[in-house]
Amino acid sequence: MKGKSGGKDFCGFALPGLFCFAAVVIVPFLYGVYLTLTDWNGVSNVKNFIGGTNFLSVLKDAQFWSSLWLTFKYVVVVVIAVNILAFAIAYLLTRGFKGQNFFRAGFFTPNLIGGLVLGYIWQFVFSRVFVGIGEATGWELFGASWLSDPTLAFVALVFVSVWQLSGYMILIYVAGFMGLNKDVMEAASIDGATGWIKLKKIVLPLMMSSITICLFLTLSRAFMVYDVNLSLTAGAPYGTTEMAAMHVYEKAFTSRQFGVGQAEALILFVIVAIISGIQVYLTKKREVEA
């Protein structure tokens, strides 16, 4: 009887969700895996099975590996910068001063702007406003557009991503700070814990659940960055800021090698899944309850 009703409940509640999940995630994913084994060009009605040839082509695609390496560097810098900045600002915004909600909204605003628009706004800032400042002041740093130098274009990309992603992470950290048990904090203060010790021994362990979420979100978003990459630099100058996701798109749609592009996308997915999985496992292990 119990089993029967459980089955009914499962069908009633989980099946619609499972169906949607399968339809929009599982099936396209499996179809994508199948495409990596074919020579499909995106148009043809015929898909010839070619085994692992596409994966061999990926191995030979030097540009893919260099864009993947660039993506790794980008991810490391962005994940660290976003989380430190968001954590610090969230800490400031939970001190209880007047008008802090206004500031929270202010910091969140960049997150509401789509990545494409954001990229174009900052392209204008880097190419025109900064150059204008450089011309007026003679500062060498702003003498030429940041987007025309490979290193500075990378810095610009990181800067904009940090600016965009921080707002969302601030919200999560703010929620985490607000959920901190006041009794525990008070007990720590009575026991003489202050400043750094309090942060390290009390606040950080209690905030681990927020850190897990924020690290996961920033990791996956940074790995899959495309919109800001496209609108801010579009890979320029001379392809030096082309991240992995953009390279995959270019391979599939511009070079019209769907199979190879799909194989690269699959490799990127596996890398992101493994790294995110390890991160969630490690940070979850450190989560404690008050």
Added chain:
Amino acid sequence: MKKQVLTKCLASGLSVAMLATTLSGCRFGFASDPDDPNEVTAEEPIDTSVDTFQYDTSLSGTSITLLNSKAEIQTALVEMGKAFEEKSGVHVEVMPVTDGDSPYTKVVSLYNSGNPPTLSILDTTDIIALAEEKGADLTGESWTAEAEGYLTEIDGKIYSFPLCIEGRGVIYNGEVIEEALGQPFDPAAIRTQDDFVALLDRLVEAGLDHPISMAKEDWSLGAHHLQYIYETYDGTSDGAAECIELIKNDQLDLTTYDRMDQFLNMFDILMKYNVAYRDPLGADYDEMAIDLADGKTAFWFNGNWAWPNLAEADAEEEDNYGFLPYFLNNDEGDFVNRQIQASPSKQIMLDGIVATEQEQAAAKQFLNWMVFSEIGQQMLVKTCKIIPPFHNNPYEPSDPLSRDIYNQVQAGTAFNASAIVPNDHWAVLGAAMQKYLAGRSDRAELIQSIESYWDDQG
């Protein structure tokens, strides 16, 4: 208390900085694509009093779709569709390719979703990739006779309607040159690369510090500049295809190919006199139009599609703009020093897979209407502001750049060569050209990039 004030100040400072940078984007324009739909200029009246076109009344009530990848004529195409509907009863739904989508990606996704457009405006490369599999055979259509020399044949069949001729070269602003030199400017007097350099030097002496603008965009460098090496092989599309085959098969060594060396010599000249010589990769496309219209520069390497940008920068249709060839050497007899490149660019493909016979017939009638009806002929030139490749169209374009191309095509001082290259040619080799433009690679490295690109194409 003190700590709280400090915290508040810090938070407000950061917040204001973030908001200010957010809002700053709303106040200024962005660097735009040359195909900006908002940059349409004043409309010219269309005379609808005469219309001898024979409409097929059985097609009235049919609805067809047109995928438009030429954003600057979106509004004009909608108007044209309305005019055609009023006369024929066939509804034409014009679908734009939105920003961020490539025309090919868009049309492929529409095919894959089982809902392709009846007609698609695409680049020649896309037509070649799709036509045999998806396109309807248009070989027997009557307009083909009017577009001789501008048709793209695939295995002896015609699958596309050539929509417009576009040309490129070194755009000059005659008034700026005349004002600087204090004498009339005759573009025909510049016949060689040395003549061109001498003119540039005189302009520099006259106070125009760096008289040339050149775009840093990969589509400009990879497609419009670099493709001269194929297209000037003998000045024909067949010659360009042969040149590409020879490079692919390692039968043409780019290190000794004369056109490669000549092309780089011309490119070096453009680089030397580039107004953005300090930061060539920071050059802004919109500013180039303003610089040319305002007289800060006298030349801009571009094509007739740049007119909307110039018009936006207050250039008038009566102004003296035109094209100089892309001078490759000092031989006055070489066609490249006398002729500019002009060839059909955008083409229309008719879907032969999903569209019903009725829809295909309606679409064919629309194509014929553009070529043979008095209204269609006028609207192509006056509303869409394009140069149609059809010999029977008597209307002249009104803007000076298109007019110059039109006149040069009529006078035979334009060569019709269009290199059919893989779709990623402009992106991959555009990046290699950017590196060369920035001075971060030399000729040997650039040539190596081009050769390895073609090696990868098998």
